[in-house]
Amino acid sequence: MAGEHDDIRRQKERWERETVGKALRRSPERQEQFATQSGLPVERLYTPADVPVDYLRDLGFPGEYPFTRGVQPTMYRGRHWTMRQYAGFGSAEETNRRFHYLLEQGQTGLSVAFDLPTQIGYDSDSPWAEGEVGKVGVAIDSLLDMEILLDGIPLDRVTTSMTINAPASVLLAMYAAVAEKQGVPLDRIGGTVQNDILKEYAARGTYIFPPRPSMRLITDIFAWCAENIPNWNTISISGYHIREAGSTAVQEVAFTLANGIAYVQAALERGLDVDTFAPRLSFFFNAHNDFFEEIAKFRAARRLWARIMRERFGAKDPRSWMLRFHTQTGGSTLTAQQPENNIVRVTVQALAAILGGTQSLHTNSFDEALALPTEKSVRIALRTQQILAYESGVTETIDPLAGSYYVEHLTNEIERQARAYIDRIDAMGGAVAAIEAGFVQREIQEAAYRYQREVESGQRVVVGVNRFQINEPPPEDLLKVDPAVAERQKEKLERVRRSRDAAVVHTRLEALRRAAEGDDNLMPPIFEAVKAYCTLGEICDTLRSVFGEYRPPETI
Numbered sequence: 001m002a003g004e005h006d007d008i009r010r011q012k013e014r015w016e017r018e019t020v021g022k023a024l025r026r027s028p029e030r031q032e033q034f035a036t037q038s039g040l041p042v043e044r045l046y047t048p049a050d051v052p053v054d055y056l057r058d059l060g061f062p063g064e065y066p067f068t069r070g071v072q073p074t075m076y077r078g079r080h081w082t083m084r085q086y087a088g089f090g091s092a093e094e095t096n097r098r099f100h101y102l103l104e105q106g107q108t109g110l111s112v113a114f115d116l117p118t119q120i121g122y123d124s125d126s127p128w129a130e131g132e133v134g135k136v137g138v139a140i141d142s143l144l145d146m147e148i149l150l151d152g153i154p155l156d157r158v159t160t161s162m163t164i165n166a167p168a169s170v171l172l173a174m175y176a177a178v179a180e181k182q183g184v185p186l187d188r189i190g191g192t193v194q195n196d197i198l199k200e201y202a203a204r205g206t207y208i209f210p211p212r213p214s215m216r217l218i219t220d221i222f223a224w225c226a227e228n229i230p231n232w233n234t235i236s237i238s239g240y241h242i243r244e245a246g247s248t249a250v251q252e253v254a255f256t257l258a259n260g261i262a263y264v265q266a267a268l269e270r271g272l273d274v275d276t277f278a279p280r281l282s283f284f285f286n287a288h289n290d291f292f293e294e295i296a297k298f299r300a301a302r303r304l305w306a307r308i309m310r311e312r313f314g315a316k317d318p319r320s321w322m323l324r325f326h327t328q329t330g331g332s333t334l335t336a337q338q339p340e341n342n343i344v345r346v347t348v349q350a351l352a353a354i355l356g357g358t359q360s361l362h363t364n365s366f367d368e369a370l371a372l373p374t375e376k377s378v379r380i381a382l383r384t385q386q387i388l389a390y391e392s393g394v395t396e397t398i399d400p401l402a403g404s405y406y407v408e409h410l411t412n413e414i415e416r417q418a419r420a421y422i423d424r425i426d427a428m429g430g431a432v433a434a435i436e437a438g439f440v441q442r443e444i445q446e447a448a449y450r451y452q453r454e455v456e457s458g459q460r461v462v463v464g465v466n467r468f469q470i471n472e473p474p475p476e477d478l479l480k481v482d483p484a485v486a487e488r489q490k491e492k493l494e495r496v497r498r499s500r501d502a503a504v505v506h507t508r509l510e511a512l513r514r515a516a517e518g519d520d521n522l523m524p525p526i527f528e529a530v531k532a533y534c535t536l537g538e539i540c541d542t543l544r545s546v547f548g549e550y551r552p553p554e555t556i
Contacts, residue, residue, distance in 0.1 A: 020044070036249070037290035038447075040249075040413055040414075051405050062075055062398045065310065066306040067321065068302055068303040069299075070399055074398070075398045076395035077396065081359055082159070082326075082361070083107050083109065083361060084109035084110065084161055084361065085111060085382055086362045088112050088113030088114060090482065090485045092138055094134075098378075100152065102378070103153075106386060109360065110153065110160040110191075111160070112163065113136065114139075114140060115139045116135070117129035117133060118138075119164060123536060124489040124493055126537055129486075133486035135481055137163075140536060141492075141493045144533065147178055150178050155178065159190040159191045160175065160191035160192075161191055162175065162194065163194045164194055165197050167208065167536060172232075173523065173527040186228050189232065192236050194235070194238060195221060197217075198211070198259040198262060198435060199237075201550070202255065202259075202435050203244070203245035203444060209547040210549075211436065211550070215263075217522060222235075222267050222270075222277040223277075224524070226276050226277055233280050234280045234281070235280075237259055237281065239253065239284065239286060244331060246332075246447055246451060249293050250414055253414060255440055256285070257308065259431045260283070263281070275316055275320050279319035284325060284326045288333055289330070291348055293410055294353070296411040296413075298356025300412075300418065303411070303415060304415050304419060306322070308422075324359050325359060326361070326362070327361050328361075328364070334364060335464055336369040336370050339370060340366060343366045365381045366381070370475050371480070425439070425440075509542050512525040513545065516542070522543075
């Protein structure tokens with residue numbers, strides 16, 4: 001092999017000198033240097049001599065370590081990915097209607113968007129919720145809202161992803177309580193809570209408590225679900241928001257997996273056995289426009305996580321080595337200018353996610369740079385997935401770009417650079433310490449600044465924004481949330497407070513407070529509080545009174 005590679009290198013040098021040199025003298029290339037969207041250098045041509053890959057060590061077979069080629073032995077030949085459109089706005093009633101519409105159109109899983117007050121643990125009548133109720137997601141104040149949200153949804157047959165972090169334990173408890181009311185045993189429900197608080201500190205901002213008690217809440221969910229809801233994905237460790245904040249593809253992999261390491265370490269320190277919780281860890285990545293870099297990113301992340309779990313944590317169960325992930329196309333890549341162009345962007349990104357081996361996919365709607373998606377735009381987004389699944393042929397064989405010299409080079413390079421980042425974070429004391437020191441935030445900010453400079457200078461072309469602009473009329477038919485939603489939500493909340501047993505509410509919240517002050521798992525008292533119709537705000541305020549609230553460090 002070494003001799004063959006030496007021959008290829010010599011022949012490549014000859015080709016560069018003779019054939020390419022003659023072409024360049026006639027017509028120079030478009031630019032002196034090429035790079036991926038994340039800044040990885042791209043050579044003119046890749047050959048086997050440029051890609052040191054040991055097939056059995058680095059690629060292997062689908063469904064086997066190191067899972068570079070996919071986590072399932074047959075991948076999409078067995079079943080397609082779950083088509084899980086992220087949805088939620090206004091009231092539980094309106095979002096329930098959208099869920100039923102999407103299921104009727106062929107969606108195969110639910111994904112709930114919560115409004116900002118819900119995400120940071122405030123009831124809709126809190127002064128902190130003013131002006132935000134139902135705006136970017138559905139408002140959930142109590143178990144009654146969750147009952148309405150899931151009305152008519154068979155929880156034993158539909159899995160649900162909930163994009164919720166700081167109060168994830170409360171929303172998960174509400175979901176489980178609805179399942180009990182439907183008569184569905186908890187061991188038959190499935191879904192995911194995002195529950196990834198570290199990326200909130202680093203990139204997104206909807207945190208409540210300081211990192212240490214937040215980590216306790218997360219590991220409490222690990223332990224409670226292992227015992228009660230074994231098919232639930234207890235966390236979706238999220239690179240998506242890290243990328244949306246402006247990171248590179250390498251940083252997305254590195255910071256996501258570093259956070260994953262922190263969660264595993266925290267669970268081990270709580271005394272959990274790695275193979276009892278690791279198979280239910282899941283991940284959430286972004287898909288941007290740089291097609292090959294994105295495909296390589298998913299393959300590199302899968303291989304690196306497998307090695308971390310087996311070599312670093314000594315996990316024995318092959319399911320503990322698997323990086324299973326949901327993908328959402330890049331919201332920050334959508335443009336308000338010429339919004340129909342976003343349909344093309346989303347198609348490219350979705351195709352990259354599929355060729356990268358995603359288990360679940362959300363495709364953004366073309367009007368999301370302007371407003372919440374309409375029924376028409378979300379249907380087009382879903383149809384994009386369906387056309388790729390049923391018409392394109394890309395699902396017929398597994399990991400079809402394996403062996404591409406370019407893709408394998410990018411896969412190797414992303415893994416190498418991500419591992420170097422993880423080593424730096426380890427030297428700082430791990431992801432929590434690196435976030436507390438502002439390291440992760442600074443790295444993302446610097447990457448975002450470099451990208452924005454490239455766009456503003458015209459070095460990076462964004463069609464319709466800095467090239468190929470047109471004069472266009474103001475957009476029409478955008479979805480607008482009814483301002484009366486907030487008042488109706490407050491009235492419903494007041495009815496809940498009047499109708500419940502106040503003594504039971506007081507008892508359940510006091511039990512939660514005592515548990516928070518000690519070391520007991522917090523999920524059982526949260527579950528009991530939810531079933532007594534204690535509100536999200538009341539439960540979170542009880543925990544705030546013990547844990548306090550997080551204040552971020554200055555990073556600029």
